[in-house]
Amino acid sequence: MSLRVALLGCGVVGTEVARLLTTQADELAARVGAPLELVGIAVRDLATPRDAVVDPALLTTDAEGLVERADVVIEVMGGIEPARSLLLRAIAGGAAVVTANKALLGEDGPTLYAAADAAGTDLYFEAAVAGAIPLVRPVRESLAGDRITRVLGIVNGTTNYVLDQMTTTGLGFAEAVAQAQELGYAEADPTADVEGFDAAAKAAILASLAFHTRVSVADVHREGISGVTADDVAWAGRTGHVIKLLAVAERLPDAQGTDGVVVRVHPALVPVEHPLAGVRGAFNAVFVQAEAAGELMFYGRGAGGAPTASAVLGDVVTVARHRVLGGKGPVESRYAELAVHPIGAARTRYQVHLRVADRPGVLAAVAAVFAQHGVSLQGVRQSGGSDEVRTAELLVITHGARESDLAATVADLRALEVVEDILSVLRVEGA
Amino acid sequence: MSLRVALLGCGVVGTEVARLLTTQADELAARVGAPLELVGIAVRDLATPRDAVVDPALLTTDAEGLVERADVVIEVMGGIEPARSLLLRAIAGGAAVVTANKALLGEDGPTLYAAADAAGTDLYFEAAVAGAIPLVRPVRESLAGDRITRVLGIVNGTTNYVLDQMTTTGLGFAEAVAQAQELGYAEADPTADVEGFDAAAKAAILASLAFHTRVSVADVHREGISGVTADDVAWAGRTGHVIKLLAVAERLPDAQGTDGVVVRVHPALVPVEHPLAGVRGAFNAVFVQAEAAGELMFYGRGAGGAPTASAVLGDVVTVARHRVLGGKGPVESRYAELAVHPIGAARTRYQVHLRVADRPGVLAAVAAVFAQHGVSLQGVRQSGGSDEVRTAELLVITHGARESDLAATVADLRALEVVEDILSVLRVEGA
Numbered sequence: 001m002s003l004r005v006a007l008l009g010c011g012v013v014g015t016e017v018a019r020l021l022t023t024q025a026d027e028l029a030a031r032v033g034a035p036l037e038l039v040g041i042a043v044r045d046l047a048t049p050r051d052a053v054v055d056p057a058l059l060t061t062d063a064e065g066l067v068e069r070a071d072v073v074i075e076v077m078g079g080i081e082p083a084r085s086l087l088l089r090a091i092a093g094g095a096a097v098v099t100a101n102k103a104l105l106g107e108d109g110p111t112l113y114a115a116a117d118a119a120g121t122d123l124y125f126e127a128a129v130a131g132a133i134p135l136v137r138p139v140r141e142s143l144a145g146d147r148i149t150r151v152l153g154i155v156n157g158t159t160n161y162v163l164d165q166m167t168t169t170g171l172g173f174a175e176a177v178a179q180a181q182e183l184g185y186a187e188a189d190p191t192a193d194v195e196g197f198d199a200a201a202k203a204a205i206l207a208s209l210a211f212h213t214r215v216s217v218a219d220v221h222r223e224g225i226s227g228v229t230a231d232d233v234a235w236a237g238r239t240g241h242v243i244k245l246l247a248v249a250e251r252l253p254d255a256q257g258t259d260g261v262v263v264r265v266h267p268a269l270v271p272v273e274h275p276l277a278g279v280r281g282a283f284n285a286v287f288v289q290a291e292a293a294g295e296l297m298f299y300g301r302g303a304g305g306a307p308t309a310s311a312v313l314g315d316v317v318t319v320a321r322h323r324v325l326g327g328k329g330p331v332e333s334r335y336a337e338l339a340v341h342p343i344g345a346a347r348t349r350y351q352v353h354l355r356v357a358d359r360p361g362v363l364a365a366v367a368a369v370f371a372q373h374g375v376s377l378q379g380v381r382q383s384g385g386s387d388e389v390r391t392a393e394l395l396v397i398t399h400g401a402r403e404s405d406l407a408a409t410v411a412d413l414r415a416l417e418v419v420e421d422i423l424s425v426l427r428v429e430g431a
Numbered sequence: 432m433s434l435r436v437a438l439l440g441c442g443v444v445g446t447e448v449a450r451l452l453t454t455q456a457d458e459l460a461a462r463v464g465a466p467l468e469l470v471g472i473a474v475r476d477l478a479t480p481r482d483a484v485v486d487p488a489l490l491t492t493d494a495e496g497l498v499e500r501a502d503v504v505i506e507v508m509g510g511i512e513p514a515r516s517l518l519l520r521a522i523a524g525g526a527a528v529v530t531a532n533k534a535l536l537g538e539d540g541p542t543l544y545a546a547a548d549a550a551g552t553d554l555y556f557e558a559a560v561a562g563a564i565p566l567v568r569p570v571r572e573s574l575a576g577d578r579i580t581r582v583l584g585i586v587n588g589t590t591n592y593v594l595d596q597m598t599t600t601g602l603g604f605a606e607a608v609a610q611a612q613e614l615g616y617a618e619a620d621p622t623a624d625v626e627g628f629d630a631a632a633k634a635a636i637l638a639s640l641a642f643h644t645r646v647s648v649a650d651v652h653r654e655g656i657s658g659v660t661a662d663d664v665a666w667a668g669r670t671g672h673v674i675k676l677l678a679v680a681e682r683l684p685d686a687q688g689t690d691g692v693v694v695r696v697h698p699a700l701v702p703v704e705h706p707l708a709g710v711r712g713a714f715n716a717v718f719v720q721a722e723a724a725g726e727l728m729f730y731g732r733g734a735g736g737a738p739t740a741s742a743v744l745g746d747v748v749t750v751a752r753h754r755v756l757g758g759k760g761p762v763e764s765r766y767a768e769l770a771v772h773p774i775g776a777a778r779t780r781y782q783v784h785l786r787v788a789d790r791p792g793v794l795a796a797v798a799a800v801f802a803q804h805g806v807s808l809q810g811v812r813q814s815g816g817s818d819e820v821r822t823a824e825l826l827v828i829t830h831g832a833r834e835s836d837l838a839a840t841v842a843d844l845r846a847l848e849v850v851e852d853i854l855s856v857l858r859v860e861g862a
Contacts, residue, residue, distance in 0.1 A: 024576065132721075133727060134565070134569035137572060143745055144745050145451055145459060145744020145745045145747060146741040275706075291737075291741075293732070293742070296564060304725075306724070310574065310577040311724070313575070314574055316576060317575035328758060
């Protein structure tokens with residue numbers, strides 16, 4: 001008996017999946033316990049030129065019909081629709097599903113998880129977060145007997161490349177993006193990457209798994225990197241930091257003491273000696289903190305056809321084995337179902353960069369505003385100032401503080417007569 | 432229906448396992464789909480004082496009787512016997528087994544894997560390699576659709592701590608070990624760690640999984656760190672390296688072109704800019720290279736009660752779910768069953784440190800010996816030499832070469848009249 005496999009999508013990842021299904025057919029059959037038969041590849045346009053590894057006889061534009069006759073459905077087409085409808089149809093028909101679709105799972109994962117649980121079928125998605133890095137499986141399974149407290153990582157290669165370039169060359173944001181586009185590291189429309197939508201989708205998926213709680217991309221506090229200036233990058237260097245776009249998901253209480261989850265994506269200062277500071281270019285790295293396991297790090301290629309296809313095939317072997325030998329993957333049960341707190345509940349350190357009048361008493365006035373909101377200071381650095389310009393710059397670094405207190409502090413600073421401008425407010429992570 | 436869990440061993444790890452089974456009981460039951468009932472804890476001596484989390488009513492010295500009445504057997508007693516007999520009895524009785532016993536799996540893993548496959552039951556052992564780091568599961572499952580070519584890592588915390596101390600303080604080996612013993616980082620008899628036996632057992636387990644081949648600890652080329660001198664460490668620093676005890680498992684052909692596996696544990700020079708160079712103290716880190724996934728790294732605490740217990744519990748949830756929902760973990764099938772080549776088939780770079788006569792023509796004579804064996808040189812560094820001593824030191828770094836060719840080169844160098852001493856031969860990895 002062979003298992004019928006349907007492939008939805010034949011772009012870069014789909015082509016690599018087709019290649020591995022062909023070249024590794026014997027090893028895959030041995031690991032599964034039955035041959036995997038690729039019965040069709042759904043595409044939008046039959047006429048598109050394709051790699052020789054793709055058998056033209058398998059191509060079809062009838063994705064719905066293909067899904068109906070498969071035991072295992074692999075979805076690598078991306079986007080919300082028609083991917084969602086096709087996967088729900090596959091699940092309803094009892095097929096096992098493997099998807100790399102982070103946008104869909106970030107937006108509507110809980111609907112798919114619930115459908116799979118109700119149908120008693122497998123839904124696997126290792127490739128949807130951090131590409132080839134085995135991250136979903138450890139979080140869902142290896143740490144199933146532990147309690148995860150925090151997930152922190154670099155999960156978007158495009159922004160990591162752009163920030164890298166700004167750091168090493170001193171380029172501004174727009175120039176660095178233009179260069180990344182020329183080299184093919186950024187899309188013609190880079191919005192999904194640079195505004196943090198891609199990272200937010202992955203953060204939502206990771207938070208859902210880590211905390212057994214429904215987290216959608218709409219629950220994620222999201223700030224992209226388009227506001228990061230060459231000046232921010234230069235100042236980060238002067239204080240021993242680099243700027244990285246981080247995804248952070250934490251379990252913590254809100255001001256009322258209710259345990260919950262906060263999920264956020266934003267640029268942050270990372271100390272140069274922290275392992276995340278050394279993650280370059282298109283690589284991804286994710287720290288997972290658990291009560292018993294302590295701190296774990298996973299590192300590897302976060303994107304690309306072959307790495308993503310590797311993650312897809314690992315999932316295919318598992319769900320196909322379940323078909324042959326029985327069994328089922330972990331259920332994304334909702335028993336924890338923590339509250340999702342707004343960003344105000346987050347706690348971290350901050351660096352506030354101000355332009356202030358250069359006269360006696362200014363530092364005392366600024367420090368008093370922080371103190372009023374219970375935000376304690378780790379250090380203050382002053383620069384500039386002369387008889388001519390009569391302004392100076394202050395770089396204030398706080399100890400750990402609640403985001404809502406910091407926001408109130410910043411609002412009051414803005415109203416302070418001696419504060420001429422708030423140049424930047426950046427979170428500091430990993431210190 | 433609850434699942435009966437037997438715990439064999441109640442040392443540091445066993446106590447933490449008992450703690451998690453108690454404190455996380457509700458979450459574990461939700462994830463498994465049934466409560467886990469700890470029915471007994473086998474110990475050698477009932478009178479030993481124990482943590483309050485251990486219910487004295489559960490203690491028994493009748494491990495065999497306990498195994499007979501369990502659905503899931505957790506073995507954290509360590510050592511070869513009686514652990515092996517108890518696990519074989521558990522497997523024969525159809526119980527699922529979770530073990531953290533690296534010595535046993537390193538010596539006789541294939542016997543246990545075969546027994547579990549024959550009985551159709553689960554054998555899980557995440558905690559046996561690299562403690563809390565999810566490494567076994569990614570290698571067995573996430574990368575099941577890919578082809579692993581190399582595993583390289585730091586898998587022993589004690590030697591990593593000792594080498595760290597030698598590097599940062601300039602201490603000799605014996606002094607650094609004594610200090611590690613005082614701080615509890617090394618055992619009173621440190622042989623298993625410093626001579627590489629512990630790392631070799633883990634390397635054998637990883638190689639078996641990564642290459643689907645029977646590799647026992649006896650197949651592992653093993654060199655400990657007791658021969659590493661303060662002088663070696665100082666020279667490593669001068670050339671931009673640190674010395675680490677590495678476990679390396681690779682798929683590669685021998686001189687006849689037969690594809691096979693070479694597994695080795697030895698001190699090696701690692702460039703300071705390589706991520707492994709920054710792995711400090713008791714942390715472990717393992718690189719896995721796969722054809723499609725590229726390079727992956729896993730990092731975390733490699734030992735300790737709570738981290739190891741976290742890994743054990745993750746496995747317990749998986750095997751318990753299989754009891755409730757059906758299914759079975761991956762079979763360690765033997766279809767690849769590659770040859771295990773001796774160390775001579777390995778290929779790496781080398782640094783050979785020589786004391787030579789200080790006179791014209793010496794470098795040419797030394798270089799000629801390398802050339803005769805087809806070992807090409809990347810660089811030579813000379814130091815010392817004076818009219819008084821009439822000797823100099825040569826540090827020769829090779830390009831990639833086969834171990835057997837390097838060994839023949841060293842033998843010929845030893846016979847060379849101008850070579851007064853071979854101070855060290857170290858492999859260079861990660862460059």
